[in-house]
Amino acid sequence: MSFLEINNLKVHFPIRGGFFNTIQDYVKAVDDVSIKIEEGRTYGLIGESGSGKTTVGKAIVGLEQPTGGEILYYGKRVNSKKLRKKMDYNKEVQMIFQDVLSSLDPKKRIRDIIAEPIRNYENLSKEEEIKKLLDLLNIVGMPPDALYKYPHEFSGGQRQRIGIARSVALSPKLIVADEPVSALDLSVQAQILNFLKQIQEEFSLSYLFISHDLGVVKHMCDYIYIMYRGRLVETGTTQDIFNNPQHIYTKKLIAAIPEIDVENRDTIRLNRMKVEKEYAKNEKIFYDKDGKVFDLLPISETHFVAVKSKEDLKNVENSVA
Amino acid sequence: MSRKETNSDTMVLDINEEELKALSDAPTFWQVLKKEFKMDKLATFCLVLLIIIFAVIFIGSAVLDQDQVMRINLRNKYLPPGDEFILGTDIGGRSIAGQLFIGGRNSLLIGFAVTIFTSVIGIVVGLIVGYYGGKVDNIIMRICDFIQVLPATMLIITFVVVIPSYTMWHFILIMTAFYWVGMTRLVRSKALTESRRDYINASKIMGTSDLKIMFGGIFPNISSIIIVDLILSFAGNIGIETGLSFLGFGLPPSTPSLGTLVSYARTPGAMSDKLWLWLPASLLILVMMLCINYVGQAVRRASDAKQRLG
Amino acid sequence: MWKTVLRRFLIMIPQLIILSVIVFFIGKMMPGDPFTGLITGDTDPAAIAALREKAGLNDPWPIQYKNWISRILGNGDFGKSYTYKMQVSTLIGQRAQNTLWLSLLTLILTYLIAVPLGVYAGRYQNSKLDKAVIVYNFVSYAIPSFVLALLMILIFGYKLGWVPTTGSVEIGIQKGTAAYYGSRFHYMIMPAVTSAILSTTTTIQYLRNEVIDAKTQDYVKTARSKGVPTNKVYSHHIFRNSLLPIAAFFGFTITGLLSGTIFIETIFGYPGMGELFISSINSRDYSVMNALVLLFGVLTLVGSLLSDIIMSIVDPRIRIE
Numbered sequence: 001m002s003f004l005e006i007n008n009l010k011v012h013f014p015i016r017g018g019f020f021n022t023i024q025d026y027v028k029a030v031d032d033v034s035i036k037i038e039e040g041r042t043y044g045l046i047g048e049s050g051s052g053k054t055t056v057g058k059a060i061v062g063l064e065q066p067t068g069g070e071i072l073y074y075g076k077r078v079n080s081k082k083l084r085k086k087m088d089y090n091k092e093v094q095m096i097f098q099d100v101l102s103s104l105d106p107k108k109r110i111r112d113i114i115a116e117p118i119r120n121y122e123n124l125s126k127e128e129e130i131k132k133l134l135d136l137l138n139i140v141g142m143p144p145d146a147l148y149k150y151p152h153e154f155s156g157g158q159r160q161r162i163g164i165a166r167s168v169a170l171s172p173k174l175i176v177a178d179e180p181v182s183a184l185d186l187s188v189q190a191q192i193l194n195f196l197k198q199i200q201e202e203f204s205l206s207y208l209f210i211s212h213d214l215g216v217v218k219h220m221c222d223y224i225y226i227m228y229r230g231r232l233v234e235t236g237t238t239q240d241i242f243n244n245p246q247h248i249y250t251k252k253l254i255a256a257i258p259e260i261d262v263e264n265r266d267t268i269r270l271n272r273m274k275v276e277k278e279y280a281k282n283e284k285i286f287y288d289k290d291g292k293v294f295d296l297l298p299i300s301e302t303h304f305v306a307v308k309s310k311e312d313l314k315n316v317e318n319s320v321a
Numbered sequence: 322m323s324r325k326e327t328n329s330d331t332m333v334l335d336i337n338e339e340e341l342k343a344l345s346d347a348p349t350f351w352q353v354l355k356k357e358f359k360m361d362k363l364a365t366f367c368l369v370l371l372i373i374i375f376a377v378i379f380i381g382s383a384v385l386d387q388d389q390v391m392r393i394n395l396r397n398k399y400l401p402p403g404d405e406f407i408l409g410t411d412i413g414g415r416s417i418a419g420q421l422f423i424g425g426r427n428s429l430l431i432g433f434a435v436t437i438f439t440s441v442i443g444i445v446v447g448l449i450v451g452y453y454g455g456k457v458d459n460i461i462m463r464i465c466d467f468i469q470v471l472p473a474t475m476l477i478i479t480f481v482v483v484i485p486s487y488t489m490w491h492f493i494l495i496m497t498a499f500y501w502v503g504m505t506r507l508v509r510s511k512a513l514t515e516s517r518r519d520y521i522n523a524s525k526i527m528g529t530s531d532l533k534i535m536f537g538g539i540f541p542n543i544s545s546i547i548i549v550d551l552i553l554s555f556a557g558n559i560g561i562e563t564g565l566s567f568l569g570f571g572l573p574p575s576t577p578s579l580g581t582l583v584s585y586a587r588t589p590g591a592m593s594d595k596l597w598l599w600l601p602a603s604l605l606i607l608v609m610m611l612c613i614n615y616v617g618q619a620v621r622r623a624s625d626a627k628q629r630l631g
Numbered sequence: 632m633w634k635t636v637l638r639r640f641l642i643m644i645p646q647l648i649i650l651s652v653i654v655f656f657i658g659k660m661m662p663g664d665p666f667t668g669l670i671t672g673d674t675d676p677a678a679i680a681a682l683r684e685k686a687g688l689n690d691p692w693p694i695q696y697k698n699w700i701s702r703i704l705g706n707g708d709f710g711k712s713y714t715y716k717m718q719v720s721t722l723i724g725q726r727a728q729n730t731l732w733l734s735l736l737t738l739i740l741t742y743l744i745a746v747p748l749g750v751y752a753g754r755y756q757n758s759k760l761d762k763a764v765i766v767y768n769f770v771s772y773a774i775p776s777f778v779l780a781l782l783m784i785l786i787f788g789y790k791l792g793w794v795p796t797t798g799s800v801e802i803g804i805q806k807g808t809a810a811y812y813g814s815r816f817h818y819m820i821m822p823a824v825t826s827a828i829l830s831t832t833t834t835i836q837y838l839r840n841e842v843i844d845a846k847t848q849d850y851v852k853t854a855r856s857k858g859v860p861t862n863k864v865y866s867h868h869i870f871r872n873s874l875l876p877i878a879a880f881f882g883f884t885i886t887g888l889l890s891g892t893i894f895i896e897t898i899f900g901y902p903g904m905g906e907l908f909i910s911s912i913n914s915r916d917y918s919v920m921n922a923l924v925l926l927f928g929v930l931t932l933v934g935s936l937l938s939d940i941i942m943s944i945v946d947p948r949i950r951i952e
Contacts, residue, residue: 061526090528103519107541117527166523467646470935472927474890475908476653479924482912483660560775564894567777568909586781587898592789592796600785603778614773 003074004037004060004093004174004206010068011055029055031230032069032295035208037174042200042207044217044238046253047227056227057176057210061095091121094167098179100159104151111147114166121170132169139199140165157188161195168199174206181216193220215257218242223302226250231293233286236303246305246313248279248286285312350545350624357623364619367612374609375429382426390419391577402597409597411585421601424577428606431493431572432559438497439558440551443504448535450505451512458509465502473499474561478570489576496561500554507550511543545624552617556610563606579606635943643936650928654921655696661917709922714914719922723904729799730896730903733826734888736819740827741884745834750873752835753842754865764835772832776825776891780898783825794821797900822899826891830884834877841873875945882938886931 011030014023030052037043047053058064060071062084071078078089094117097103104113114133118124124132134144140161151159160180167175180196181189197220200207209217217224224241226234226249234247245251255275259268285308287293296304299313307313358365397414400406408417450458480495481487515521516539524534565571566580574581582602585591591598683689690698702708709719752764771779788796794817795801801814845851846869854864892905900906904923911919 058522063522063525085528090526093526095523095526097519097523099519103523105520105524105538105542116524116529120528163523166527466642467649470646470886470932471650472890472924472931474893475924475927476657478893478908478912479657479920482915482920483657556773564775564777568894568897570912580777583777583781592785596785599781603781607774607778610773610775611770614769618769 002036002038004035005072005075006033006035006056006060006069007072008069009033009035009056009059009066009071011052011059011064012067028230030059030066033225033227033230033232034069035060035225037206037208039173039206040200040204041222042209042220044209044211044214044221044224045227046211046214046217046224048212051227052230053210053212053227054178057095057178057208060174060208061093061176062090063095088121091117091170092173094170094172094175096160096163096167096175096177096180098183100156100163100183101151103163104159106151109148109150110162113151113162114169117166117169136165136169139168139202141195155188156184157192160184160188160192164192164196164199168203168205171203172205174208176208176210178210179212180209182211182213189216196220213257214241214253218257226253228293229291231306232296232304233293233306234304235296236300240300240303244303246299246303247307248275248282251275252279350548354620354623357619361619364616367615371609371612371616374425374605374612378422378425378429381422385419385422387423390416390423399595401595408601409595411598412588417582417597417601420577420582421579421605424579424582424602425605427489427572427576428559428563428566428579431489431562431578432555434493435496435500435558435562436551436555438493439501439554440504440547442497442501444508444540444547446501447505447508448512448539451509452516452531452535452539454513461505462509465506468499468502471499474565477565478568481565481570487573489572492562492572496558500558500561503554504547504550508543508547511546512539515539515542545620549617549621549624552613552620556613556617559606559613560610636940639936639939639943643932646932647929650932651700651925652696654925654928655692655699657924658699658917658921659692661921703925710918712911712916712919714911714916714919719918722919723907723922723926726902726904726907729901730892730905732815733819733823733892733896733901733903734885736816736823737826737830737888738884740823741830741834744827745831746838746874746877748831749835749838750842750865750870753839753846753873754869756843761839764839768832768835771828774829776829776894777898779829780822780825780895783821784898787821794818796821799902818901822895822901825899826888826895829891830887833880834884837880838873838877842869845869845872879938879942879945881941882934882936885937886934889927889930889934 009030010028010032012026012028015025015027016022017024033052033056035043035045035056045053045056055064059066062078062081066079073087073089073092076083076087078084078087084090111133114136115129118129118132130147133147137144137146142158142161142165146154146158146162151162154162177196181192184192193216196207199205207220209220211217214224218238221238223237224235225232226241226247228249234241234245234250236244241250242254245254252275255272261268286306288308294306294308296306297310298304299310305313358368392415394414397406397410398412400410400414402409406416406418408421410416411420446461450461477495477499481492484491484495512535516534521534521538524538529538562571563578563580563583566578567584568580569584571580572578579602583599583606585595586599586603588595588598707720709723711717712719712722715722748764748767752761755761784796787793799815799818800811801818804811804814851864851868854868855861859867892903893908894905895901896903896906897909904926908920908923908927911917911923
């Protein structure tokens with residue numbers, strides 16, 4: 001059962017202009033996006049920059065006000081700040097930020113940074129609080145003396161660990177991770193990802209991974225949502241997406257995953273060119289005349305593709321074969 | 322699972338809070354400031370000089386009996402500097418030196434009061450409109466635009482004249498009404514940039530109240546810029562007050578200011594052979610302005626990593 | 632472009648209205664009214680009272696405001712001066728000329744001082760000249776205008792005796808002769824230099840920073856690497872580009888000058904509008920004082936309008952939203 005449902009989420013930003021600075025049009029940053037989150041599972045939300053994926057994440061945690069659609073937490077609407085407060089929603093849904101340094105207040109000690117959510121929701125004595133903070137630091141593998149340091153004294157990977165410690169402090173159900181490793185060194189990336197997997201088991205967390213890189217989330221996610229221009233183009237289990245991609249955009253993304261395979265580099269190159277050609281040829285089937293993505297159609301129980309009609313999909317396969 | 326089993330109860334005891342706190346240097350403004358003043362000897366000199374001037378003025382004016390200083394004694398009219406009156410006397414036979422203490426204290430206090438009032442308004446309003454944005458922000462900013470294009474000096478003078486039973490507090494209020502705009506704009510723009518950063522977003526997600534975010538999150542992060550503006554507007558406010566008092570539209574006549582002393586320059590003969598009447602006060606204002614502004618610039622450099630000397 | 636100008640113009644209209652309402656109420660708060668100027672020893676109080684009733688001074692204030700503003704807009708009627716026994720508009724007209732000439736000379740001097748100092752200080756950054764300019768700029772920024780003015784009078788007027796210390800022209804010289812204009816210039820030079828010194832600060836600082844910035848810009852590097860002589864790089868490339876923002880400050884410079892005239896004209900005894908304002912206040916000549924506040928208010932508004940318009944022409948990024 002899913003505990004969080006996002007139905008037909010819309011986030012539209014007005015474009016103002018003209019003589020009286022009136023609303024001329026809207027940027028549809030997020031348009032009709034539906035996501036279901038179940039307990040203990042990991043979801044990927046993939047798209048290029050500007051596709052609206054971060055806006056979806058921000059709307060889920062409450063940083064962005066949805067223009068339309070609904071966010072249901074155990075079947076109850078949490079669209080407004082008041083409703084979220086009533087449900088203690090922000091105790092259960094947390095976020096990890098891409099720009100780690102900017103997400104930690106430079107004027108506060110780590111102790112106060114990690115303790116912020118605890119102080120807001122739990123009434124602990126000073127000793128209890130310290131004990132909890134030390135536990136958290138221990139979980140993220142940081143030494144106890146980190147408590148009294150400032151964010152600028154740590155490396156990028158360490159800072160992200162601190163950010164994670166803060167986000168799990170209230171034992172939330174879901175963590176929205178907005179490109180949690182893209183600002184880190186490659187060697188540290190794997191470390192943090194493995195570590196996120198580890199604490200997932202410990203806290204029976206769900207993750208919503210927001211990333212532009214399919215490669216990074218391939219080994220993390222159970223279910224993947226692919227976004228393009230504010231709409232979902234294809235959703236499915238990781239197997240569905242990687243073994244049986246249907247949308248031309250998905251195919252392009254998969255082909256773009258960097259691979260270090262010197263021997264087969266010509267084949268890879270040819271494959272990429274083939275995907276590129278297919279993209280140009282089949283654009284009409286996947287986007288309407290304004291370049292808008294169609295609505296999702298089911299092609300299996302778990303796998304959905306945004307396409308004009310299912311028949312067209314078969315034609316695509318035939319043409320490629 | 323790689324997590325080590327540790328007993329956190331004993332760990333609590335292991336931690337010596339003070340020692341650890343001392344180990345870790347905050348990126349505090351004060352340390353940078355100390356370094357900056359170490360590098361800039363002139364700034365240190367200005368700061369020391371200012372402290373001495375302030376101390377002398379406040380102690381002197383506390384010791385002096387204001388009524389006695391301000392008592393008119395025509396027998397001592399226009400005495401040049403000498404043994405009895407170090408800096409001479411004015412038309413009423415009152416000691417210039419004594420008036421310098423009392424006027425200096427009044428001018429400093431007014432400058433201080435106006436700075437505090439305008440800054441408190443500026444910080445509170447600026448933080449609120451910068452953090453929330455939207456319609457209120459728009460309205461407040463339009464008001465600020467308007468106040469900024471008003472001919473402030475003239476309007477202040479006019480209000481000073483038309484207000485019946487005018488006192489020092491009226492003056493402070495009038496000045497505050499016109500000069501809160503600067504700090505408000507500064508704080509607003511800084512709060513706006515700051516509230517777009519992720520640590521503020523993080524605080525919002527973690528359920529921290531807006532008030533706490535504004536004053537516990539944003540405020541400490543923009544405090545160095547506020548301090549710079551505080552110092553510079555302190556100097557500015559002293560300048561405005563003494564200027565208006567010089568014209569005769571600042572403090573009420575019963576409350577002497579440095580500006581009142583400078584205005585003796587407009588009495589006949591003051592320029593050619595009675596320099597003692599107005600020159601000491603003018604020089605005192607000049608020295609204070611130069612020092613405060615110089616200190617302010619040093620603080621500004623410290624608050625901006627790109628400009629630092631040290 | 633025109634849209635921006637027009638919109639900026641529209642913003643000014645409510646500002647003007649509010650300003651006029653403020654001035655109107657200040658006028659109401661003052662003792663006396665337009666007819667006070669008519670009162671002489673042998674005026675019948677009853678006749679004045681009748682005049683007051685006829686002029687509608689007992690009407691509710693919105694009607695009074697309407698009448699007041701339409702008299703001003705219709706035929707520039709601000710009432711009569713109590714001290715000078717003449718129409719306020721005529722009186723201000725005479726004084727405005729003096730202020731205009733003084734401001735013009737100040738403007739010329741300001742740019743004559745500021746432009747070379749700013750450019751050279753920027754060009755030879757950290758040289759002795761640059762350091763001297765920084766000191767000059769610091770002192771002229773920090774010194775209160777009335778202190779500077781008094782010191783100038785003391786030094787150049789009394790100690791050195793180079794210039795007269797008060798007035799606008801020597802008494803007894805035939806109007807229109809060369810000697811007359813020479814004498815006016817002689818009287819004007821000191822107040823003009825004083826306020827020029829005070830108003831150079833922003834321009835010098837801005838110009839110096841612009842030049843220092845420009846030195847590292849790509850277009851300058853390109854010009855230099857092409858072999859354009861250094862002097863030409865400065866005169867053709869850097870100088871021109873740096874001057875644009877200075878042009879944009881023009882409106883503010885005028886506004887600053889205007890508010891400075893109150894001090895400068897009073898101290899130098901120069902019969903302009905600023906001096907008229909102070910003397911009208913001292914003699915409680917309320918109709919003159921009221922008219923001057925309104926006039927200065929309008930001029931300041933126009934000055935800032937001018938600056939905004941020039942700024943939006945020079946730099947399209949700073950257009951009003």
